[in-house]
Amino acid sequence: MSRLLGRRTLLALGVAALAAVPTFANPYVVFVGNQLMLYVILAVGLNILVGYAGQLAFANAAMFGIGAYGTGLLQVHFGVPYYAAAPAGALLAMLIGLAMAWPALRLSGLYLALATLAFAQFTLWVFLHWESVTFGAGGFKVPPPSFAPLPLPSNLGIYYLSLLAMAALVAIAWNVVRSRIGRAFVAIRDGEVAAQALGIDLFRYKAIAFGMSGLYAGIAGALHSALLNYVSPEGFDLFQMVLHKAMIVVGGLGSLAGSVVGATTLTLILEALREFKSTQEIAFGALLLVFVIFMPDGIVAALKQRLQGWEEPLRRVRGRPGAAAGAEARP
Amino acid sequence: MTMLEARGLGIGFGGVRALDDVSFAVREGEIRGIIGPNGAGKTTLLNVICGLVRPDAGEVLLAGEPITGLKPNVIAGRGLGRTFQTSQLFRGMTVLENLMTGLHGETRAGLFAAAFGGRAMLAEEERAREKAWKALEFVGMERFWDRPAQALSFGQQRVVEIARTLISEPKVVLLDEPAVGLSLNRLAELDRLLRRIRDERGVTLVMIEHVIRLVMGVCDRVTVLQGGVVIAEGTPDAVIEDARVIEAYLGRRVDARRRAS
């Protein structure tokens, strides 16, 4: 019974449900579903960096913005079609993410947090004030991408593209964290000195973690620009950053299932609170407090205590190794 | 053959000369003890050898090759393992995963192989798992393979940490106070384990230790540090009778005698 409530089953059901949503739901629900998928991508990417590799970085919303601005501006200024502009925007975010590994080699903890926060504020400043390129505070419109010859209107095309990207990116993250690379991330998080003594190159693995989370945020940004057909600075501000962080904390740090659960929970709560208008952010903050107080290690840690199938090993080959395993199986 | 050699190592922190002209040579297959009062510079010496601290004078040779100034992960790859004064197991991993992490330098899968998980990558993971299991068997900890590292007792963590450095088949392992906090029974087990590591695995050991009983029991030779300077070196029996060592340990000697008997 509890197996049925396991992580894999629920994830497969979630993807199937999301795939079916456009066949019965109204455009508003489709839009929220699409946003949910982008948040899952953002939370998974951020959790790799913060939860697994232990790098307290605060630039995820900026990377998200760089992906969106890169994609949008390439289309508007140079007439690059969406299918080329989107990967370019995502790659730009990845490269800037990679560059951040350099300060991360020298800074850690709160210093890294401050440096990345400063970078995020600088990015926002550029979005706001480099008006000749970014169109300033008002933002700019981007043309809806065409999915011809597929018989899909633009919004459904983006919806299914997002679903595909989310499924692929979650699967890739799931494979990476269960490999020697994921173990290197956790080793760096739990003890940099011991990690080095075991032959782990800190710069290399910090760079991989920053690059991956930059790429994930950049892909989400590229999809976001097409989802809204509009890009403006306020989508990538401090509230957005706090939102991503809150998703991985509420779901569970160092847990991919936690990223998915956290992103889903907070997206739905935000939508539910939309009616409260001006008090939305206060109510949201209060709810966050409730989560942190009652489930300090995240929803997934609480689930793990009650249900089977929520463990997340850091290796692909499961079960007990060694010759003894065969002997044990005999009657 | 000389397996590990330090030549004129020196390092200062501010005004303190933590190491000054430290030289010694460890033969292949030797168990070398490093003793000395608190603050003598023993841990600093290991940090310099394994590349965590860069010396301002002197050099280190591993199997005849200079390794001074290389990054610690590169030195580890050359065959130098290390344990720490306080346990450094990765808390968020199980025992088996900790050991598999010890194989980092030997495994090869890159980001793409990991992300798309081909057959070669899976086979490599399988081999890593078997090897980790064997290393656990070697130290007699296989029962605990699936426990979170932090659930182990202090002594168990030490042993797993030793297994984690052995798994990559290093030439030399540096141990920083492996016996700290162990009961007498455990001490005898550690004594046996250290000999087996040398005899069955052919690993050269350099061990900082305050527990004189263990030093007297397993070490072939002992180097004594005080104030960052080597003040004596020789067999454990000779060193313990050395006048300068007795002076450095003044007040500790009686204690050492009692533990040794």
Ligand SMILES: Nc1ncnc2c1ncn2[C@@H]1O[C@H](COP(=O)(O)OP(=O)(O)OP(=O)(O)O)[C@@H](O)[C@H]1O
């Ligand atoms: N990173 C550092 N910065 C400044 N001083 C240091 C540093 N590392 C060590 N020292 C100083 O160097 C000296 C030697 O310290 P070390 O830790 O090597 O001693 P030890 O012999 O290992 O002592 P113990 O038996 O207490 O472990 C001490 O005076 C210590 O304060």
Ligand SMILES: [Mg+2]
């Ligand atoms: Mg010490």
